[in-house]
Structure formats: structure tokens, C-alpha cells
Amino acid sequence: MQDSRLRLFSVLLLSIAAFLSVAGAVLTVLWLMLYPNHLAAALRSRALYLLLSLIGLVALVMTWSGGDGTSYLVRTGVLVILGFTIVRGWSPGEFLDLSVWIFGRKIGFDIGLAIEMTMQGFDEASREWARIGTALELKGIKPGIRSIPPLGVLLIHTRLTRARDQADLLITRGYHAGGSCCPVFRRSKKDIIASFCSILILFIAFFTVRDIFILVM
Amino acid sequence: MKLILEQVRATRGDWQFSADATFLPGIHLVTGRVGSGKTTLAGVVAGTLAPGSGRVHREGIGSTTLSLQYPEYHVTGATLAKEAASYGVSPDDALSRAALSGRGADDPFILSRGELKWFHLACLSLRRWDLLVLDEPFSALDCRGKKRACEQIALLSPGIVLVCTHEQQHLPRTDFLWEMQNGDLHYLGKVPEALPRWQTAPKAVRTLLSQGCIPANLTDRDLGEALCRIRD
Numbered sequence: 001m002q003d004s005r006l007r008l009f010s011v012l013l014l015s016i017a018a019f020l021s022v023a024g025a026v027l028t029v030l031w032l033m034l035y036p037n038h039l040a041a042a043l044r045s046r047a048l049y050l051l052l053s054l055i056g057l058v059a060l061v062m063t064w065s066g067g068d069g070t071s072y073l074v075r076t077g078v079l080v081i082l083g084f085t086i087v088r089g090w091s092p093g094e095f096l097d098l099s100v101w102i103f104g105r106k107i108g109f110d111i112g113l114a115i116e117m118t119m120q121g122f123d124e125a126s127r128e129w130a131r132i133g134t135a136l137e138l139k140g141i142k143p144g145i146r147s148i149p150p151l152g153v154l155l156i157h158t159r160l161t162r163a164r165d166q167a168d169l170l171i172t173r174g175y176h177a178g179g180s181c182c183p184v185f186r187r188s189k190k191d192i193i194a195s196f197c198s199i200l201i202l203f204i205a206f207f208t209v210r211d212i213f214i215l216v217m
Numbered sequence: 218m219k220l221i222l223e224q225v226r227a228t229r230g231d232w233q234f235s236a237d238a239t240f241l242p243g244i245h246l247v248t249g250r251v252g253s254g255k256t257t258l259a260g261v262v263a264g265t266l267a268p269g270s271g272r273v274h275r276e277g278i279g280s281t282t283l284s285l286q287y288p289e290y291h292v293t294g295a296t297l298a299k300e301a302a303s304y305g306v307s308p309d310d311a312l313s314r315a316a317l318s319g320r321g322a323d324d325p326f327i328l329s330r331g332e333l334k335w336f337h338l339a340c341l342s343l344r345r346w347d348l349l350v351l352d353e354p355f356s357a358l359d360c361r362g363k364k365r366a367c368e369q370i371a372l373l374s375p376g377i378v379l380v381c382t383h384e385q386q387h388l389p390r391t392d393f394l395w396e397m398q399n400g401d402l403h404y405l406g407k408v409p410e411a412l413p414r415w416q417t418a419p420k421a422v423r424t425l426l427s428q429g430c431i432p433a434n435l436t437d438r439d440l441g442e443a444l445c446r447i448r449d
Contacts, residue, residue: 131290134265138282139293139303150295157326158289 001035001194003187004094005101010198011086017198017205018078022071024205025078031201032085034194042084051080090119097183106178113179117166121159128158218242218277218347220262220377222402225271227257236261236271236402240377244370244389246408246435247381248417249397255381258402259283259352262379278347278377286353288334292325297336300325306343314339330357335365342369347376355384363387367436385419388435408434 001007014031017024032039042048055076063069099112132151136143143151220240227234234254240262249255260266261273263283275281285291294300298321301311312318315336317328325333334357341349354370355363363384370380370389380389394411396403405411409431412422425432425443432443 131285132293134285135291135293137265138263138291139305141293141303147293150299151293153295154292157324161326 001089001191003185003191004098005185006187006191006195007086007089008098010195011082013198013202014082015079017202018075018082020075020205022074024201025075027201027204028078028082031194031197032082034190034197035085035089038085038088039081041088042081045084048080048084052077055080087119087122092116092120095119096181097185100181101183101185105180109179109181110177112181117163121162124162125155125159128155218377219274220278220348221272221274221276222261223272223274225261225268225273227261227266227269229257232400234258234261234268234400238395238402238404240379241393242375242377243392244373244378244380245393245395246388246391247379247395247397247402248383248415250417251383253397254400254402255383255397256286256352257400258397259350259379259381262348263350275348280344280346281348281350282341282346283350284337284341284352284354286356288330288337288357289326291337292333294325297321297323297325297328300336301340304340304344306340310343311336311340314343331359331362334358335362338366338369342373345376346373346378348379349373349376350379350381352381353383354380355382355387360387364437371436383417386421387437388419390434390436390439 001010010031014024014028018028056073059069059073059076061069062072093116095115096109096112099115100108102108103111132154133143136147141147218241222236222238222240225234225236234257236258247255247258257266260283261268263281264273265283292300294303297312297317298308301308301321304311308321309318312321315332315338317323317332317336325336328336334354338354351370354366358366364387367387367389370378380391382388391408394405394408394415396405396416398416405414412418412431413426415422418426421440422432422435425440425447428447430443430447432439
């Protein structure tokens with residue numbers, strides 16, 4: 001989806017839909033298939049499966065304690081997949097544009113800059129993790145559970161150092177607060193159709209929930 | 218002991234890397250301009266980068282390692298002592314060699330990049346490697362550090378040592394000379410016979426060659442002696 005405003009709008013609606021009902025969650029998955037490349041990229045992420053396993057664990061506990069673990073697993077799992085897929089479709093500068101468009105040049109610019117730096121940080125952390133893997137391989141060390149705490153500390157350390165350097169750079173370049181940015185958004189017919197579909201999905205999800213409430217009453 | 222690159226090819230966008238080469242024990246200096254493919258070669262040789270096509274044969278090579286350009290990429294320990302231990306070397310020896318004695322409890326990241334680079338090279342030099350690939354070993358080092366690194370590299374034989382660098386001032390004693398040109402690896406020959414064929418030769422070497430004087434090797438001492446011969 002090219003227009004980040006429509007993307008945000010669709011994600012908000014789909015998140016609510018997926019959270020409200022299993023039907024909404026299933027339809028959200030179908031909606032994600034409109035963007036197969038981003039979905040495929042998201043499904044290649046190891047972090048996604050780690051999160052899904054944790055959700056699965058919680059769902060198991062819920063089922064054992066008498067709750068509807070399956071519904072929780074489907075709804076929350078789809079929410080996570082939705083998040084991962086949308087992030088894969090992100091391109092640098094989009095959050096800054098979006099934030100300035102929503103909140104204006106002062107606070108919007110600051111929020112957008114913070115989000116952009118955070119997103120960049122995720123990418124860098126992922127590359128650093130790969131580099132640490134290479135370093136361990138070169139040293140002939142097999143990564144295990146015991147190596148997670150020192151490597152985690154190392155990763156946090158490098159992230160904090162990088163954040164400090166970035167803050168220094170911003171100050172050196174004269175950044176104080178706010179800034180000028182002229183957001184440009186491109187929109188395709190597919191974007192509009194997809195956004196419309198997300199509204200429909202929310203309606204379907206909402207009515208499913210309402211029907212349940214009627215039945216309960 | 219032998220390392221063979223058989224029609225190794227790799228592509229990155231429009232850029233292509235190609236190497237067909239045999240590396241024998243000794244010090245191999247691989248030079249070339251920035252972006253010519255030295256780091257790709259280092260990765261392929263060390264096995265951290267899979268080539269798009271072709272094969273890498275490691276005959277009789279047991280231990281291999283790669284020194285990455287940025288020393289912080291190697292850090293996996295919370296202290297200098299733990300970092301040295303992660304290389305399988307004695308922390309005291311590594312700290313002493315890197316002129317950091319008594320600082321074993323320090324965080325590796327409080328060192329400057331140059332100090333960290335020197336510490337990393339010290340750790341590597343304390344072990345014997347059948348194949349050691351040094352990608353830009355002189356980056357972040359000052360002149361004194363580069364001279365010391367050159368001396369250390371000379372002691373790393375009898376294994377296969379690849380020194381991939383664009384350094385133009387301080388170079389180690391070299392057995393074989395290679396050049397990367399736009400992604401292609403070219404073997405120039407043994408040193409000193411190969412020197413006249415060296416397109417990206419340092420200015421000092423080019424000056425000597427233009428005077429008809431071929432230095433015995435590439436160390437500061439060799440170049441100084443060759444210069445003295447011209448003056449004589």
C-alpha cells in the first residue's frame with residue numbers, strides 16, 4: 001500500500017476487527033493476501049514465530065483453565081502477523097510524513113523523527129544480531145541459552161551508544177525542536193479498494209460480536 | 218595446505234565479483250581501490266559469505282578465521298578478559314600484547330576503536346591459524362599501530378594469511394601480490410617480481426620503480442633500503 005495514511009487507517013480498523021472476533025481475524029488474513037510480498041517477508045521472520053510460540057503458550061494455559069484459548073490464539077496471532085506485515089511495507093521517511101500530516105510541523109516532526117529513528121534502530125539491531133552471530137561463528141562459539149544474557153547486554157549497549165551518537169549529531173546539526181517537512185503521499189486504486197475492504201471487515205467483525213451479545217441477552 | 222577458489226562468482230545488483238585463484242602458505246597482500254571487492258573476497262574465503270556460483274576448496278586447512286574491518290563487530294564479551302577468553306587465548310597475554318595490562322575488567326566499548334582493533338589483532342596473533350583473513354587490518358590504527366601490525370602479520374606464517382587492504386603507507390612483508398580490479402581478482406605474482414605489474418601501487422613504490430629500483434619487499438625498511446640504493 002503506497003499511501004501511508006490509508007495504511008494506518010486500514011491497520012487500525014483491521015486490528016480492531018481481528019481483536020473483536022475470529023471471523024474478523026480470518027478476514028484480516030485474507031486482506032493481507034492483497035500484499036503477498038510483504039506477507040511472505042513477514043512470514044520469513046524468526047521473531048514472528050518466537051512471538052507466535054509465546055502466544056500459543058498463553059493460549060494453552062487459557063484452554064487448560066477453561067477459557068477459549070483457540071480464539072485467543074487466532075485473534076492475537078493475526079494481530080501480530082498484521083503488525084509484522086505492515087512493518088515490512090514501511091519505507092524510510094513514511095512515518096515522518098504521516099506524523100507531520102497528522103500532528104503538524106512541530107510536535108508532528110518530533111514524533112515522526114522519533115518513530116523513524118526507532119524503526120531504523122530495529123533494522124540496525126537486526127543487523128547487529130547477525131554480526132554477533134558471525135563473530136560467534138568465527139570464534140567457534142556455539143550460541144546457547146547461557147550466551148543470551150551477555151549478548152543481550154551487548155546489543156542494548158551498542159543500541160544505547162548509537163542513540164547517544166545520534167543525539168549528539170542532531171545537536172551538532174542544530175536540531176532543537178520541530179522542523180519543516182512537506183509530506184507527499186501517492187495513492188493507487190488498489191489502496192482505496194483495500195481500505196474499503198478493511199471497513200467491510202470491521203463491520204463483519206463488529207456484527208459477529210454484536211450477535212453474540214444479543215444471544216447472551 | 219592450499220586454498221582454491223574455482224570460478225567463484227558473486228553479484229550484488231549490477232556489480233559482479235569473480236575470482237579464480239590458488240592461495241599457498243605465506244602472506245598474500247590483496248590490494249585494490251575502495252569498493253573493488255576486497256571485503257567480498259575476504260568473506261568468501263573465510264566462509265562467511267556464500268558465493269553465487271563456483272567452489273571454494275580448503276585443502277589441509279583446519280582452523281580459519283576472519284578479522285572484520287570494524288573491531289566492535291567481534292565483541293561478544295562484557296569485559297576485556299572475557300573477550301580475550303572468547304578467542305581461546307590467555308587474557309593476560311592478550312592484554313599485555315595490546316599494552317592494556319591490568320585492564321581485564323574494563324568494558325571493551327570504553328576503548329577507542331584503534332585500541333579495540335589492536336586488542337583484537339593481539340588476540341588473533343596469539344593463536345595459530347591455517348587460514349587467517351585480515352580485512353583492512355590497518356583501519357583505525359595510527360602510524361605506530363600500523364607498523365606494529367605489519368610486524369605482527371610477518372610472524373603469522375606458516376599458514377595462509379590474506380591481508381586485504383587499501384593501505385598505501387605501511388605494508389607487511391609480502392610473499393604474494395594480488396589486486397582487485399572492479400570485482401575481478403588478479404594474481405600479480407611473487408614479491409618483488411610482481412611489483413612492476415601493480416597498478417594501485419603506493420606512491421613510494423611507484424617512485425622507486427620509475428627510478429629503475431625494485432625494492433626487495435614492501436616493508437618500511439625495504440623501501441628505505443631501496444631509496445638508499447638510488448641515492449648511492
